Amino acid sequence: MSDPDPRPEPPEPPLPGECCESGCDPCVYDLHAEAMAAYREALAAWRVRHPDEA
Template sequence: MSERQPLPPPPREPDLDECCGSGCDPCVFDLYDQRVERWRDRCAAIEAANREAGFGPREDAER
């Protein structure tokens, strides 16, 4: 049996001082939200592949 695919680390949340407060579009926090959504989708795909390979759910999964 192959090994369980590891989940990627979550994206780093920007510090509050990384936002200039001028209403930029997109804001660094908007970009972060997009990265988190892609990360969650990627984790879900990896977890599905792991289940298909016969691995059970991760005990230590954080999301």
């Protein structure tokens, strides 16, 4: 049976060479930073629901 409330997983960072260094808006690094912020929020909420988990 799968966990109904699994621990959030961090997003994969951009691979070397994914940024074209041309000043795209948004840059893959900007998108990753946004995904990391969402991950941190989700992880904090998960930890509140699972206080005994590390």
